Amino acid sequence: MPLHPEIAKALAALPAPPPGPLDPVAMRAAEEVHLPPVGPELFAVEDRTAGEVPVRVYTPSAAERHGTLVYLHGGAFFLGSVNTHDHVARSLAAATGLQVVSVGYRLAPEHPHPAGLDDCTAVVRWAAARPDWDGRTLAVAGDSSGGTYAAAVAARARDAVTHQVLYYPSLDLDFDTDRWPSRRENAVGYGLETAGLKPFNAFFLDGGADPADPEVSPLRRADLTGLPPALVVTAAHDPLRDEGEAYGERLRAAGVPTVVSRYEGAGHGFVQHFSHLPEYARVFAETAAFLAGEDS
Structure with a gap:
């Protein structure tokens, strides 16, 4: 299935990126000016603050x-905020009936x-100690780099986390183009481009994050047994598609109940940018069904 026509139209209208190196401060400021509609x-x-974490x-x-869902926004570890993903958190709360805690973690x-x-781990521990938590569901969810953190937190805090929800997660931060077929297949023209993976993640990796570390590349974790049940959502036209689906298959092989759900016609970032389209709004209902233990 080709890229959804509304997504293709939006991508065609995007201005060319400014020349020169990426400027995190300027890019964050631009994001905060162009916020999506409120959900x-x-x-x-x-x-609020969870300890010292907003x-x-x-x-x-x-x-x-309420049951709780701790939500970790994406942005290649240096972009994004509770503001840029406010509509996603609202939609998750409305669809699931869970109290959503969106984390303003520190950025590279x-x-x-x-x-x-x-920070993300500390917020999960804080949520588990809250008197208004119902003591049953404590899920962690994240998109893109937030999915990296969600997978890592699910392993770190597996005693507390009941479910993990990973939206087009970045799970293998070795950005060799030939590591995954989707990095070739979806290299150009779908929003996130394979050539952009290294520069966008350089702020994180250059700060000492080692791609061989399973807390940086969760797909590198040798033993996935005992991790919380997972919903892994991928996008057909995403360079990161195959690593997400491979992680889902490895979870299944380790005995972890796992749903892998590919959204056709979609590219990376569709939950944040295109979930207003009916074809993709169902991601919230699918998440709710998964967390409730229902067939999606």
Whole structure:
């Protein structure tokens, strides 16, 4: 299936990137100016701190206790915020009925690895200790580099995490083009391009993150037994497609209940940028069904 026509139209309208090296500060500022529309209205949305980590808590109803989903935004470890992904967190809370905790973890290059991962782990521990957690569901979810962190946190805190949801995750940070067929197949023209993987992740890797470390490249983890059940969502036209699907297959082989769901016509980032399209809005219903233990 070709790229969805609305996605293709949006990509064609994007301006050419400015010349010269990437500027994290300028790119973050541009993101904060061009925020997506606000998502569904909820019972309460509150900015708080989990220890020293800023979080935004999305409460879907007036119930005294809720299950929890800790959400980790994407952005190649140096972009993204609770603001840029506010609509995703809102949609997850509305669809799942869970209280969503969106994490404002520390970003590269100002905060080298493992600062961001430590923040995400700390928030999961904080969520598990909250008196309004229902004691049943404590899921961790993330998109792209947030999916990297979600997979790593699911391993770090497997005693607390009940489910992991990975949206087009980056799981192998060795960016050799020939490591995965999808890096060749989807190299150009679909938004995220294979040639951009190294420069966009350089802020993270140059700060000491080792691609051979399973907390940096979760696909490198030798033993996946005992990890929480997983939903792995991939996009057909994404250079990262094959590593996500390979991780799902390895989880299954290790006895971890796993759903691997490929979205046709989609490219990397569709949950953040194109989930308003009916074909892709169902990702939230699929997530809700998975977390509820239903067939998606």
